Amino acid sequence: MLQVEGLNKTYASHGRPLRAVKDVSVSLRPGETLGLVGESGSGKTTFARLLLGLVAPDEGGSIELEGKALAPRLASRSEDQVKAVQIVFQNPDSALNRSHSIRHILSRALKRLGGLSGKALDARLEELVRSVRLTDRHLAVKPRQLSGGLKQRVAIARAFAGDPRIVVCDEPTSALDVSVQAAILNLLADLQSKQDVSYIFISHDLGVVRYLSDKIAVLYLGRIMEFGPSEAVFSGPHHPYTEALLSAVPKLDRTESSRIRLDGEIPSAANPPTGCVFHTRCPRKIGAICETQEPELLEAQPGHTIRCHIPYAELARLQKPEVVEPA
Amino acid sequence: MVFLGGQVLPGNVGRAILGPFADQRAVDALNHSLGVDRPLLVQYGTWIWNFLHGDMGTSYIFRAPVAPFVIDALGNSMKLALVAFVLVVPIGILGGVIAALNLNRPLDRIISLGGLSVTVLPEFVTGIILILVFGVWLRWLPIAAAWPKGAGVLTQLYYLILPSLPLFLVLFGYIARMARSGMIEALDSDYTRTAVLKGLPWRTVIWRHVLRNALLPTITVIATQTGYLIGGLVVIETLFRYQGIGSLIFTAARGKDFPMLEAGILTIGIVYAVATLVADFLYSVLNPRIRLGAEQ
Amino acid sequence: MSATDTPAALPAPDTARRSPWGEVLHSLLRSGTFLTGLAILLFWVVCALFGEHFVPYDPLDADIINTLAPPSADHWFGTDQLGRDVFSRVIVGSRDILTVAPLATILATIAGTALGLVIGYFRGIVDDIVSRVLEAFMAIPVVIIALLAIVALGTSKATVIVVIGLSFAPIIARTVRSAVLAERELDYVAAAKLRHEGALHTMFVEILPNVIPPILVETTVRLGYAIFAVATLSFMGFGIQPPSPDWGLSISNNYGMIGGGFWWTVLFDAMAIASLVIGVNLVADGVHGAFND
Ligand SMILES: Nc1ncnc2c1ncn2[C@@H]1O[C@H](COP(=O)(O)OP(=O)(O)OP(=O)(O)O)[C@@H](O)[C@H]1O
Ligand code: SF4
Ligand SMILES: [Mg+2]
Numbered sequence: 001m002l003q004v005e006g007l008n009k010t011y012a013s014h015g016r017p018l019r020a021v022k023d024v025s026v027s028l029r030p031g032e033t034l035g036l037v038g039e040s041g042s043g044k045t046t047f048a049r050l051l052l053g054l055v056a057p058d059e060g061g062s063i064e065l066e067g068k069a070l071a072p073r074l075a076s077r078s079e080d081q082v083k084a085v086q087i088v089f090q091n092p093d094s095a096l097n098r099s100h101s102i103r104h105i106l107s108r109a110l111k112r113l114g115g116l117s118g119k120a121l122d123a124r125l126e127e128l129v130r131s132v133r134l135t136d137r138h139l140a141v142k143p144r145q146l147s148g149g150l151k152q153r154v155a156i157a158r159a160f161a162g163d164p165r166i167v168v169c170d171e172p173t174s175a176l177d178v179s180v181q182a183a184i185l186n187l188l189a190d191l192q193s194k195q196d197v198s199y200i201f202i203s204h205d206l207g208v209v210r211y212l213s214d215k216i217a218v219l220y221l222g223r224i225m226e227f228g229p230s231e232a233v234f235s236g237p238h239h240p241y242t243e244a245l246l247s248a249v250p251k252l253d254r255t256e257s258s259r260i261r262l263d264g265e266i267p268s269a270a271n272p273p274t275g276c277v278f279h280t281r282c283p284r285k286i287g288a289i290c291e292t293q294e295p296e297l298l299e300a301q302p303g304h305t306i307r308c309h310i311p312y313a314e315l316a317r318l319q320k321p322e323v324v325e326p327a
Numbered sequence: 328m329v330f331l332g333g334q335v336l337p338g339n340v341g342r343a344i345l346g347p348f349a350d351q352r353a354v355d356a357l358n359h360s361l362g363v364d365r366p367l368l369v370q371y372g373t374w375i376w377n378f379l380h381g382d383m384g385t386s387y388i389f390r391a392p393v394a395p396f397v398i399d400a401l402g403n404s405m406k407l408a409l410v411a412f413v414l415v416v417p418i419g420i421l422g423g424v425i426a427a428l429n430l431n432r433p434l435d436r437i438i439s440l441g442g443l444s445v446t447v448l449p450e451f452v453t454g455i456i457l458i459l460v461f462g463v464w465l466r467w468l469p470i471a472a473a474w475p476k477g478a479g480v481l482t483q484l485y486y487l488i489l490p491s492l493p494l495f496l497v498l499f500g501y502i503a504r505m506a507r508s509g510m511i512e513a514l515d516s517d518y519t520r521t522a523v524l525k526g527l528p529w530r531t532v533i534w535r536h537v538l539r540n541a542l543l544p545t546i547t548v549i550a551t552q553t554g555y556l557i558g559g560l561v562v563i564e565t566l567f568r569y570q571g572i573g574s575l576i577f578t579a580a581r582g583k584d585f586p587m588l589e590a591g592i593l594t595i596g597i598v599y600a601v602a603t604l605v606a607d608f609l610y611s612v613l614n615p616r617i618r619l620g621a622e623q
Numbered sequence: 624m625s626a627t628d629t630p631a632a633l634p635a636p637d638t639a640r641r642s643p644w645g646e647v648l649h650s651l652l653r654s655g656t657f658l659t660g661l662a663i664l665l666f667w668v669v670c671a672l673f674g675e676h677f678v679p680y681d682p683l684d685a686d687i688i689n690t691l692a693p694p695s696a697d698h699w700f701g702t703d704q705l706g707r708d709v710f711s712r713v714i715v716g717s718r719d720i721l722t723v724a725p726l727a728t729i730l731a732t733i734a735g736t737a738l739g740l741v742i743g744y745f746r747g748i749v750d751d752i753v754s755r756v757l758e759a760f761m762a763i764p765v766v767i768i769a770l771l772a773i774v775a776l777g778t779s780k781a782t783v784i785v786v787i788g789l790s791f792a793p794i795i796a797r798t799v800r801s802a803v804l805a806e807r808e809l810d811y812v813a814a815a816k817l818r819h820e821g822a823l824h825t826m827f828v829e830i831l832p833n834v835i836p837p838i839l840v841e842t843t844v845r846l847g848y849a850i851f852a853v854a855t856l857s858f859m860g861f862g863i864q865p866p867s868p869d870w871g872l873s874i875s876n877n878y879g880m881i882g883g884g885f886w887w888t889v890l891f892d893a894m895a896i897a898s899l900v901i902g903v904n905l906v907a908d909g910v911h912g913a914f915n916d
């Protein structure tokens with residue numbers, strides 16, 4: 001249903017080009033969830049904004065939704081296309097206009113995205129509010145009178161106002177208390193099971209992504225390092241970067257696990273390392289080739305691609321002992 | 328910095344200032360059947376060209392070349408401004424430093440609040456009150472800045488004190504405020520702490536800081552308040568019947584003496600541009616941070 | 624909160640919390656600066672509105688046998704060169720300046736807000752050009768602009784309002800612009816784009832309510848300067864015109880004679896201007912403080 005081909009975005013930062021997103025291709029079917037993981041600055045938000053049309057991508061590349069091309073700029077997309085792709089922003093304080101009441105915020109969305117007015121709008125508003133488990137009491141107030149979790153529910157309701165095909169969730173729980181994170185994730189899962197909506201779920205937390213995603217794309221400095229079905233990415237063999245990220249996920253017993261850690265700072269996207277962009281921090285680096293030649297994104301197994309000079313079989317061999325190692 | 332530089336380019340300011348009276352020139356040209364056939368732009372061109380060569384046109388009222396009047400008036404205004412500056416810079420800095428050293432004590436309150444109050448008052452209001460106090464009641468100072476012909480420097484100075492006081496008061500507020508905050512920051516800095524720990528006498532520490540932290544704000548004040556100061560001159564020179572550039576413009580405006588008006592305004596524009604550039608330059612020389620920023 | 628949360632488990636909205644405006648009002652009412660300034664301002668507003676009903680004399684009535692009389696029980700502030708009662712003139716003299724200056728400020732606020740919203744929202748070349756022009760424009764003293772405009776357009780209250788209003792508009796525009804530049808990066812603006820909202824809706828319905836505080840602060844500050852400017856222009860003869868008992872105008876008519884010791888003809892007007900200007904500045908200071916803590 002969604003088909004993204006060779007998307008690029010170059011920002012100008014202090015007069016120098018900064019490739020925030022480089023040659024990203026992904027695909028998504030109805031009702032599926034694509035998890036997008038990567039450290040801060042890896043280009044996750046930029047990718048989301050490209051998809052939404054909030055920033056214009058570089059020349060070339062394409063986005064197709066249900067077989068029709070999506071214009072790079074939001075202004076040139078049709079009403080239906082605008083409705084179809086919505087977002088739940090990371091920070092509900094920034095996402096909800098602090099001067100407007102919740103009723104105003106949601107009604108406006110229903111009017112513009114749902115094309116509703118009058119009685120129909122009120123009825124749908126009622127339904128929408130209930131679907132995110134808010135009540136009438138929450139409508140009359142301004143955002144600042146609600147807790148972070150409640151605000152995020154409003155933001156979710158707004159994203160669903162026009163029956164979207166795709167909802168981008170940009171770290172929707174990272175600004176929230178740990179205690180309400182699970183409830184928000186459950187709400188999202190619940191909404192998905194009732195409507196045939198696809199998610200693009202952005203997080204730097206692999207644990208969260210694993211809980212929701214059907215497919216996972218791992219980003220590093222704007223490049224896809226690994227892309228594939230959730231199970232394949234998690235069970236391995238995986239890209240050395242994914243391996244490192246996984247080793248940073250706390251295990252259930254809460255002991256600091258794993259041998260592999262990510263050392264050092266993430267390099268600047270304005271000045272990425274030569275060759276494989278991960279070579280400055282890669283624990284599995286195999287030599288000069290990693291520093292001089294950028295590896296291709298190769299299909300390891302059907303639907304599972306990895307960008308690394310180490311052949312797939314070799315990766316499997318290297319990572320095998322770690323998998324059986326007790327935490 | 329770059330922005331300020333672009334903004335004060337003489338051509339820019341000149342155009343900005345000349346813009347508003349394109350109409351008058353047209354009307355004026357019609358009235359006097361002068362250069363009606365020439366396009367406005369050419370008129371400006373010739374006029375500016377002549378201006379830069381010292382020919383500022385002929386006054387309608389005085390039926391004499393404008394240039395001597397303007398030059399004379401500019402000299403007088405500069406005397407006035409100079410007296411005000413010479414008085415206000417040390418006293419303003421001193422006031423700010425005293426306020427900072429007595430932070431949040433009554434003396435600080437008085438200096439800060441007093442400085443702020445006089446800054447917001449129109450110059451002619453402080454001027455009138457000063458005239459009443461020093462000129463009319465105490466009879467210490469002459470109430471008009473018209474000294475006898477051929478008076479010496481000291482006599483002129485004596486006549487200039489009262490007119491310079493309103494300017495002094497306006498600037499005092501700004502300079503004292505900036506010196507105060509600069510000083511507070513300096514007193515709080517690591518440098519001061521180490522210097523005091525090293526046993527340097529207070530006096531030395533303070534003086535070093537005063538020079539560094541009070542000079543920069545003063546220059547900023549000059550840079551940002553020049554335009555305002557010129558506006559103030561128009562008022563004060565009128566109030567004290569002083570033959571400066573401000574009263575020249577005022578008289579020309581009232582008498583619709585356009586060549587005089589234009590020459591006066593362009594002169595002010597140039598003075599403004601030069602003052603801003605000089606202040607900008609001094610600032611960048613004195614402030615290493617800005618200099619670094621400019622190189623990037 | 625667990626996966627089984629129900630509406631009952633969700634926290635209710637916190638309706639007890641004071642709104643930001645309530646917060647501001649609360650701190651205003653506890654600010655001595657603001658209250659002092661407000662008292663002064665209100666005093667002059669009352670004088671401007673009702674002064675003519677309670678002053679002892681008609682401020683325009685000349686009394687040729689009783690000119691330049693010093694203050695006395697009959698004439699608290701003395702009389703001027705036409706024998707008019709200075710006290711009555713000072714009280715009623717607040718009217719014109721308190722009409723012209725606020726109107727100029729309102730004009731400046733409306734024009735400046737619209738301009739600031741547009742250049743802040745669209746940025747780009749429009750912003751660059753307009754900002755440059757505004758900076759250059761702001762460098763010219765208001766008195767000079769006014770002088771030129773009034774020579775060109777003639778003296779009238781409307782001219783004064785327009786001249787001061789338009790010369791202050793860029794300053795307000797600059798304030799609004801920088802507030803808008805920060806606002807437009809917030810996600811609610813992106814959300815508006817994702818609803819295909821027009822630029823006008825985004826600027827005026829989404830962004831404007833959030834930039835009201837800096838506008839209010841700047842407007843009160845500008846009111847102080849507008850009073851300053853109107854008084855100065857009147858003093859220069861380019862502002863409020865005779866026979867108004869306006870303060871600046873009165874000073875302009877009488878200061879020529881202070882060498883003769885007739886201090887009462889100018890002192891009270893000067894004090895009136897000073898008190899009004901300081902009063903408005905105190906209010907502005909209080910408003911600024913209330914919005915910034
Ligand atoms: N408007 C912009 N102009 C210039 N550079 C930008 C801009 N927006 C983002 N960048 C740069 O692009 C890169 C990717 O940023 P992006 O916000 O997409 O990362 P992210 O993966 O969402 O990070 P985070 O986890 O912190 O949200 C970063 O290096 C960032 O500095
Ligand atoms: S290409 Fe080399 S540096 Fe890059 S991930 Fe593979 S092994 Fe590591
Ligand atoms: Mg992000």
